[in-house]
Amino acid sequence: MRLLFVCMGNICRSPTAEAVMRALVAQEGLEDQIEIDSAGTGSWHVGHPPDRRSTAAAKARGIVMEGAARQVTVADFEDYDLLLAADADNVAALRAIAPDDGAAAKIHLLREYDPAVDGDLAVPDPYYGGPDGFEHVIDLVDAACRGLLATLRAERFV
Template sequence: MPYRVCFVCTGNICRSPMAESVFRTRIEEAGLGGLVEVDSAGTDGWHEGDGADSRTVAVLEAGGYESSHAARQFQSSWFSRLDLVIALDSGHLKALRRLAPTAEDADKVRLLRSYDPAAGDDLDVPDPYYGHIDGFEECLEMVEAASPALLAAVQERVEGRAA
């Protein structure tokens, strides 16, 4: 059974699809494509079925990443099939932990920037939606900075399952 990771932001059109795309690329580069599944969702369903924000798409494509996406809302029932739920800010972290059916499920939720050793105490990836393209570029930088340690943690779990 694959190890399953889901990135979650508010509407699933900016931060979480960006994180999903970057991390899926890292998983493929590490040769873990068949062992790890990556997706994303939003805490709210406002944009359900919509593609990623055009600025997210532009920043991803400029960075050489895949950008196909359809927004969806995170469901509490998903916890049973997910191994790791990555929140993009502390508001998402709290909302997801409240949704978790069990304490074990709540423990699956982590902040993305907690995997970035340079992040310090500022663990939120700010929502770029109401700003300009530079906010989306900053978001991509934060996602990329957290990806190596997140990849290492997931790789360790996947190898632990195989042992």
């Protein structure tokens, strides 16, 4: 199973989701069954490391964030089984480049997998806010990633 987490610039939300999911997958010993990456719909931060505030919030919880931002490509629709977007704007951007209906069917909001979702399926962008926003993002993506892992197990993908 190959998962691609997607946000706007690939420096806050999607690398956080990638790191949280990597940690969960490692805890469960599923590294050989689930591949994980992240990307952004925009190119502004390509090559940059994750936002230092995201990295610090993750580190405080024992989660390692690494890598460099990259932009989503059409090839990602072939390479990944699920493209998990942070919000509706990212879903729209992904649908705009999806090569066909089959590829578009791989696009989901990440929080669709949060069993306790409160109706709002967006992972808010913490970039222009304070440090609490980065903590909130980790809380949201952790719940969604746990739900995603449970779904993958229930559907026997892992």
